[in-house]
Amino acid sequence: MARSGGERANNSSAFTMSGGGELDEIMLPGTGFSAAGGGGIYYDMQQMMMPPPPQSGFGGGGFMELLDASGGGGCGADFGGYSAPSSLFDLFQSPFPSAAANSTTVQQLDLPMSSSPAAAESSEVVNNPATPNSSISSSSNEGGNSKNSSKDRNRLKSEAGGGGDEEDEDGEEEQDQDKNNTGSKKQLKPKKTKAQKKQREPRFAFMTKSEVDHLDDGYRWRKYGQKAVKNSPYPRSYYRCTSAGCGVKKRVERSSDDPSVVVTTYEGQHTHPSPITPRGSLLAGGGGGGIGHLFAADPSILPPQHHIHHHFQQQQQLLQNAYVYNSAPSLTTTTTASTTTASFLRDNGLLQDMVTCQMMGNVVEPKEEQRF
DNA sequence: CGGTTTTGACCAGCGC
DNA sequence: GCGCTGGTCAAAACCG
Numbered sequence: 001m002a003r004s005g006g007e008r009a010n011n012s013s014a015f016t017m018s019g020g021g022e023l024d025e026i027m028l029p030g031t032g033f034s035a036a037g038g039g040g041i042y043y044d045m046q047q048m049m050m051p052p053p054p055q056s057g058f059g060g061g062g063f064m065e066l067l068d069a070s071g072g073g074g075c076g077a078d079f080g081g082y083s084a085p086s087s088l089f090d091l092f093q094s095p096f097p098s099a100a101a102n103s104t105t106v107q108q109l110d111l112p113m114s115s116s117p118a119a120a121e122s123s124e125v126v127n128n129p130a131t132p133n134s135s136i137s138s139s140s141n142e143g144g145n146s147k148n149s150s151k152d153r154n155r156l157k158s159e160a161g162g163g164g165d166e167e168d169e170d171g172e173e174e175q176d177q178d179k180n181n182t183g184s185k186k187q188l189k190p191k192k193t194k195a196q197k198k199q200r201e202p203r204f205a206f207m208t209k210s211e212v213d214h215l216d217d218g219y220r221w222r223k224y225g226q227k228a229v230k231n232s233p234y235p236r237s238y239y240r241c242t243s244a245g246c247g248v249k250k251r252v253e254r255s256s257d258d259p260s261v262v263v264t265t266y267e268g269q270h271t272h273p274s275p276i277t278p279r280g281s282l283l284a285g286g287g288g289g290g291i292g293h294l295f296a297a298d299p300s301i302l303p304p305q306h307h308i309h310h311h312f313q314q315q316q317q318l319l320q321n322a323y324v325y326n327s328a329p330s331l332t333t334t335t336t337a338s339t340t341t342a343s344f345l346r347d348n349g350l351l352q353d354m355v356t357c358q359m360m361g362n363v364v365e366p367k368e369e370q371r372f
Numbered sequence: 373c374g375g376t377t378t379t380g381a382c383c384a385g386c387g388c
Numbered sequence: 389g390c391g392c393t394g395g396t397c398a399a400a401a402c403c404g
Contacts, residue, residue, distance in 0.1 A: 223377055225396055238395070242375085251395090 205265035213237065213252050213262055219270060221250065232256030246271045 208215060214237070221239035229236045236253035248268040255261040 222375080224398095226378075227394065227396095230393070236394090240396095249395095 203265055203267045205263060207255065208262050208264065209260050210262045211260070213254060214239070215252075215262070215264060219243075219248070229253055229256070234259070241268075241270060243270070243272045 214221070220242040222242045223237055223239050225238040226235050227238070232253070232255075234254035234256060236251055239250045239252065241248040241250075246268075248266065248270050250267065251263075251265045253263050255263055
């Protein structure tokens with residue numbers, strides 16, 4: 001891994017989540033990240049997650065931008081003319097015509113994720129993977145809680161010492177807690193009741209077929225941890241957005257079932273524009289961003305055109321192999337959702353222009369659902 | 373030198 | 389209550 005600092009290579013997410021959607025999770029046809037290929041997107045509509053758009057050749061803004069609630073429109077420009085919804089994000093938002101409608105169909109399943117209570121309460125509901133295979137879902141409440149705690153704890157520790165930048169990020173929310181606990185490391189913070197538990201940030205996960213674990217989504221990330229994943233030979237990496245005040249996190253891990261699949265889970269919303277695309281997106285139109293954040297905005301950052309072209313080709317190839325991972329427990333549901341989504345995109349020319357994605361409706365490889 | 377990655381340790385939550 | 393697991397921290401190492 002490259003450790004060099006500043007690499008932007010790592011980044012991922014460019015999605016902006018906005019408010020809550022109604023769907024829990026839907027899988028969208030994958031999009032490829034810059035890194036490599038396309039995959040299926042699995043996102044939690046409930047939280048409003050958006051799928052990453054194929055960045056590369058498509059020009060425009062990043063995934064996030066795509067999703068960017070703020071709307072601007074990027075998609076249009078980027079996707080050859082498609083300009084209906086200002087962004088995919090919009091598409092998925094309530095207005096999502098069919099999808100939305102179907103969304104209903106999409107079941108929200110509580111992610112059994114580890115049975116964490118929170119799962120149910122919180123948003124991580126995921127659509128269950130109908131297909132066993134895929135699902136990523138995010139979920140974790142535990143994480144959320146524990147995070148806080150850990151942080152607190154750590155902060156306590158660090159209070160003496162220095163701290164990190166992290167504080168800024170989560171800071172706001174957690175700082176208070178920290179303050180309260182100023183004691184020694186052993187002092188614990190007051191326990192929270194379930195109700196008090198910190199609410200989880202919206203999460204959205206998607207799977208991507210890629211050789212590269214950490215996909216570049218236009219944002220800068222800093223790795224803050226890595227853990228071995230149970231029942232998987234591949235470790236899970238934890239990243240945090242490096243922008244001050246932005247507490248977005250993401251987890252990246254490779255599927256044990258299919259090593260070629262990388263599961264990326266985003267948590268939280270970026271409070272800033274993608275560093276790569278200061279103004280939004282290169283290709284994208286004004287406000288919003290479009291797809292393709294990667295090569296975005298700052299011309300200086302843009303790769304040579306031929307590179308882009310090459311990249312695009314790669315993406316296409318990858319996308320061809322992309323799977324649409326469903327997460328719905330009920331096949332019907334899932335299928336419907338993803339199919340709908342895909343259809344919608346295709347109908348609008350998005351998929352066509354982007355690449356022909358294979359819609360494998362439900363599934364891809366029947367594997368057991370993975371939980372996070 | 374600044375920023376990132378690595379990695380061992382710690383803690384909370386959860387299941388049994 | 390105990391053990392396991394997930395998530396996070398932070399010191400040290402690294403890199404450009």
